Amino acid sequence: MKIGRYTFKLTDLIILLFIVAIAAWRVMIGTDMENSAMANFTPIGAMALFGGVYFTRMKSFAFPLLALWLSDILLNRLVFYGEWVFFYDGFLWVYGAFALMVLVGKWMQANKSVAKFVSSSVAIVFIHWIVTDICVWLSSPLYPLTLEGFILCLIAAIPFELNLLAGTLIYGSVMFGAFEWSKKYVPELQTVGN
Numbered sequence: 001m002k003i004g005r006y007t008f009k010l011t012d013l014i015i016l017l018f019i020v021a022i023a024a025w026r027v028m029i030g031t032d033m034e035n036s037a038m039a040n041f042t043p044i045g046a047m048a049l050f051g052g053v054y055f056t057r058m059k060s061f062a063f064p065l066l067a068l069w070l071s072d073i074l075l076n077r078l079v080f081y082g083e084w085v086f087f088y089d090g091f092l093w094v095y096g097a098f099a100l101m102v103l104v105g106k107w108m109q110a111n112k113s114v115a116k117f118v119s120s121s122v123a124i125v126f127i128h129w130i131v132t133d134i135c136v137w138l139s140s141p142l143y144p145l146t147l148e149g150f151i152l153c154l155i156a157a158i159p160f161e162l163n164l165l166a167g168t169l170i171y172g173s174v175m176f177g178a179f180e181w182s183k184k185y186v187p188e189l190q191t192v193g194n
Contacts, residue, residue, distance in 0.1 A: 011192050014182070015054045016063050018175055019047055023067040027074045040160040043175075044068060045124050045168030048098055050175045052105015053112065054192055061102050068098055093135035100127045117176065121168045129154065129161045 022043045030042070051064030076085035101124040108120045133153050136143070143149035183189040 010188050012055070012059060014186070014189060015051075015179075015192070018179060019051060019064055019067045022047055022050075022171060022175060023071040026071050027078070030071075030075045030079055038163060041163040041167040043167055043171035044098065045101060045121060045128070045164055046172035046175050048101035048124060049105040049108060049117075049120055049168070049172055050179070052102040052107075053109045053176075054179065060106060061099055064102055065095060065098060068095070090132070090135040090139065093132050097128045097131035100124075100131065112176075117172060118169070121165060121172060125161050125165045125168060128164060129157060133157050 026043050026047075047064050047067060051060050054060075055063060072088075072091075073084065073086055076088065077083060080088070104120050104124050104127070108116050133150070136157070137150045137153040138145070140153070143153045179189070183192070
């Protein structure tokens with residue numbers, strides 16, 4: 001299929017469908033979980049890893065980041081702000097962390113295994129934790145701009161990052177498992193991510 005000057009293969013569309021479906025799920029569950037003990041139990045880590053593993057070149061960054069941004073816009077309208085907010089304070093830190101998470105997916109691409117998936121999930125949560133908490137530490141009056149303040153910020157984020165790890169492992173297992181299973185029935189997918 002050709003859109004403008006870009007040509008999309010069936011494989012790209014199927015991979016994109018997986019990411020769009022999980023981003024839509026993120027919006028649906030986000031309205032229920034924002035103020036619960038499950039806050040941050042999201043599929044964003046799984047989206048980043050999946051895009052990094054299965055998309056080639058710039059698509060691995062562009063499509064997952066676009067799905068994250070569009071789902072953020074909807075969540076901003078429905079949950080966080082009650083209005084259309086396209087860019088929120090600190091979004092550059094979040095999207096920078098997300099791009100680094102996609103890079104971990106690229107690393108995982110060469111050798112997909114359960115052990116590499118688990119270690120990649122831990123790595124991306126660590127990236128998210130450090131990068132996004134730098135933003136929180138720098139912008140929040142709750143934490144002094146000292147090493148001790150940064151450590152307090154990191155400690156406060158542990159429950160949220162554990163939820164992100166759980167979300168990445170669960171949603172990632174579903175996405176990777178369903179995609180690998182689909183390869184058995186869709187011949188065009190058999191060379192994707194190999």
